[in-house]
Amino acid sequence: MSETRQRDDIVSLAKSLFDRGLTFGSSGNISLRLEDGWLMTPTGSSLGDLDPARISKLDSEGRHVSGDAPTKEAFLHGAMYDRRPNAGAIVHLHATHSVAVSCLHDIDPANVLPPLTAYYVMRIGTLPLIPYFAPGDLDLARAVREMASDHHAVLLANHGPVVAGTSLRDAVHATEELEETAKLFLAVHGMKTRPLTPEQVADLRRRHPVRT
Structure with missing residues (x-):
């Protein structure tokens, strides 16, 4: 796929996320891996109104090459790519229900959401839940890097999810599934629920292994 098409895909999928209320204002960022680096949504930009020609391009070391300046959260993407060589794209949103779950006191930091x-x-x-760090704090990148080898999705405390996928569409679809599950979890929170059993989860993982 040409880089022009890849830029257009970022714009199209970003607008879809924005139009459906999964991100807002200038929050959230998306990246897509290239052979020689990655494309990244620019700092201060709205995912609902991106210009494909102004999308940031970074080299394999994360240095800005062209386009507008990248988001200040580019280091999160770099940390995930560093540990997940098969990841083709990463989505980071401040989606309302996912962020709400990340603020709860009684969640399991090893596995935030049950298998509903x-x-x-x-x-x-x-x-897993990544402890809170101020936006832009490089310790946040180190915390994400520690988890990224074993997890293609993490939830940043009081912040939002970071999700990698083999392709941009895979990353977007997984992020959407996470947000919908967070919404469902909040809807039944405090009620007696019947999540999938460990045996059912193991069967699903055998049948449909997550590939990232």
Whole structure:
């Protein structure tokens, strides 16, 4: 796929996320891996109104090559790419329900959301919580890097999810599934629920291993 087409895909999928309320204002960022680096949404930009020609381009070391300046959260993407060589794209949103879950006191930091649905297990699996760090703090990148080898999706405390996929569409679909599961979790929170059993989860993982 040409870089022009890749830029257009970022714009199209970013607008879809924005138009459906999964991100807002100038929050959230998307990256797509290239052979010689990656494309990244620019700093201060709205995912609902991106210009493909102004999308940032970074080299394999994360240095700005062309386009507008990249988001200040580019280091999160670099940390994930560093540990996940098969990741083709990364989506980071401040999606309302996911952020709400990240603010709860009684969640399991090793696995934030229970396996409420088969599709959550198939697209996310296990979701660890990264402790809170101020935006732009490089310690946040180190914390993400520590988890990224074993998890293609993480939830940043009081912040939002970071999700890698083999392709941009895979990363977007997984992020959407995470947000919908967070919404479902909040809807039933405090009620007696019946999540999938460990045996059902193991069966799903055998049938549909997550590839990132």
